Amino acid sequence: MSISIDTVNLVVESAQKQGFKKVTAVWLEIGALSCIEPETIEFCYEMAARETIAEHSTLHIESVAGQAYCFTCGKDVVLKQRGNACPTCDGFQLKVIKGDELRVKEIEVE
Numbered sequence: 001m002s003i004s005i006d007t008v009n010l011v012v013e014s015a016q017k018q019g020f021k022k023v024t025a026v027w028l029e030i031g032a033l034s035c036i037e038p039e040t041i042e043f044c045y046e047m048a049a050r051e052t053i054a055e056h057s058t059l060h061i062e063s064v065a066g067q068a069y070c071f072t073c074g075k076d077v078v079l080k081q082r083g084n085a086c087p088t089c090d091g092f093q094l095k096v097i098k099g100d101e102l103r104v105k106e107i108e109v110e
């Protein structure tokens with residue numbers, strides 16, 4: 001919940017700072033390893049946007065694949081889910097380097 005409130009605040013703040021009156025759409029990137037359900041974000045976003053200039057804006061959610069560094073293979077590998085083994089060597093000596101974030105990619109304003 002706090003994540004999406006922060007996200008909405010950020011969007012609203014930066015839009016207001018730039019002199020816009022209304023946020024009409026927001027694109028969010030959610031990492032596949034973030035453990036955040038898109039449905040949860042949608043719901044929280046709607047609640048957080050209420051009575052702000054982002055109210056009634058459309059939320060677009062894009063999923064970003066996870067990436068980890070495998071110490072066994074010595075290279076970056078794709079991870080579909082947190083807790084998965086390395087797809088190359090089946091090892092678990094992994095360090096997540098991408099895919100556990102929630103990021104505002106783009107906003108549309110009026």
Ligand SMILES: [Zn+2]
Nearest residue numbers: 070073086089
């Ligand atoms: Zn590996």
